[in-house]
Amino acid sequence: MDDLVRLLDLEAxxxxxxxxxxxPVGPQRVFGGQVAAQALVAAGRTVERTRTVHSLHGYFVRPGDPEEPITYAVENIRDGRSFSVRRSVAQQHGKVIFFMSASFHRQEEGLDHAEPAPLDVPAPDEVPTMAERFAKYEDRAGIWAVIPRPIDLRYVGEPGWVPAGDRPAEPRQRVWMRLDGKLPDDPVLHTCVLTFASDLTLLDSILSAHGAVWGPGGFIGASLDHAMWFHRPFRADEWFLYDTVSPSASGARGLATGRMFTLDGRHIATTVQEGLLRRVGG
Known part of the structure; x- marks a missing residue:
């Protein structure tokens, strides 16, 4: 957890x-959730603290190099009476790797409704931990078994990295998540951690619809874009359910949508992402 907090503490x-x-240890390219979260940190540093982010829309343009620092340039698009809009651009080696638009809103009173949380979901302590899953599939875990995991993930069904044939087709993927530690009472930090976590499993739901997997016998993929809407206050260090589904996939691209719910059933955020998925060796 401390490593993730330091990762989000950008240098001005x-x-x-x-x-x-x-x-220092991670995949061969920068994790998309990291870039999105850092871009949001940069944008949030330029906005009044009384205004909180309610939506973000980003595009992944090039793979990031984990060996090189990332520079984030923030453009002030508008500061109105109720909303502030920022554009945050991530660059490496003089080229754009990601850009995001984020909108911030001062708190207001208004209508309040939400779809109910799923009822047929086991509690977090009733599903296997990642360590328990890695113990079963040591040959498939790869780098994910050794890199730090600041987010505690509890898959209700089978994750996308199991061997081909071990994952039944499921129309929905559901994962319990929380930061593995205690965060300060800073809403901006909790929002950035949630943004980081939102990219961890979302594309899995596309594969889940077909019982497909990542890696040998399956697919490789990459995030193309990412959008989030934040609906209600939350803590990223408390359990939330990530309920995801893929409404469509074609032409080597798939669309995934997700809803996040707290343990007591509050709908806190919604995500949408399109990803590129190609068969391994194809």
């Missing part, structure tokens, strides 16, 4: 520019 370079780094 002046003129609404910031710099972030990647973990």
């Amino acid at each position: 370079l002046g003129d609404d520019r910031f710099q972030g780094v990647s973990p």
